[in-house]
Amino acid sequence: MFSSRLLDWYDAHARDLPWRVGPKARAAGAQPDPYRVWLSEVMLQQTTVATVTPRFEAFLTRWPDVAALAAAPLEDVLGEWAGLGYYARARNLHACAKVVADELGGVFPDTEEWLITLPGIGPYTAAAIAAIAFDRTAVVVDGNIDRVMVRIENIARPIREAKAEIRASAAERTPDQRAGDYAQGLMDLGAGVCRPRNPDCLLCPVAEFCEARAAGVQDELPVKPAKKARPVRHGVVYVGLREDGAVLTERRAAKGLFGGMAGLPGGAWAEGEAPKAAPPVKARWREAGTAEHTLTHFHLILTVMTAKIKEAPEGLFWTADLETLPTVFRKAVKIAA
């Protein structure tokens, strides 16, 4: 049977990850900490294990439990998240921590239905937490499992169009025992064996069930949707430097791009000519160069202005730790310094 093959493989090949209770410990009765499972799942959304690992450790050291995280100022959480991207995750993480700590007595809900009501927890994460943290049977479908199912069933349509079929395929294979190990095993399989490029079918424990493999088309799947051109936007940023290296920053709007993060003052970002923007303070501004940064839906070219500044004007503040800035602004500061 599919699931027992997968579970046997997981027992032998599970990755050792800082947030994971491995199959051996699990079998011996160890229970995962729901806080760790939740934190790791949110960090891992659209983010690689390699990127997440050190950041997970740092978060856990700074905020060991949900009560500590809930008590932290949002700005601190956003600063710790800087560089990880998709900052709505950090805003929702903090909002979720507050709900759990303040309204649920510090206890994470243990069902998909409850979990999905929390900020930043969607269908995937709700199912993953229910399965991994609480060993509840749940149909967990992430990008890895999409890919595995598309190959197993030889589905030659883009994933987005085949969601229902993929889910049905995942559901009929999900065992009612060891839900967490099964979900993690499938994800490990997708990450290490049934990879996006060059799947290693010779190592695959479920190759005999795979229709794509049987047809020899595993390398053609999943079918990717046509990619659209990335527009180029231009803008200006002002890097005001204090003698000790601190940078003049402003708090960005609560939502939208880099929402809630500390950022550099400057104008809007638009296609064509960079919109004019007045300096945040009167000084001897000079052009230091340009910084470029590619985001998901556009490429950005920033003209970097810089000056030495002594006093922060009303509404702005000094940032000494550049690690608390989104990468795009850190790049601009580097051009100026």
Added chain:
DNA sequence: CAGACGTGGAG
């Protein structure tokens, strides 16, 4: 429901 929403690493 397509689009907004980041970034660093692999090939």
Added chain:
DNA sequence: TCTCCAAGTCT
């Protein structure tokens, strides 16, 4: 260098 990607969610 440059494209593609990585455990999605929200609107």
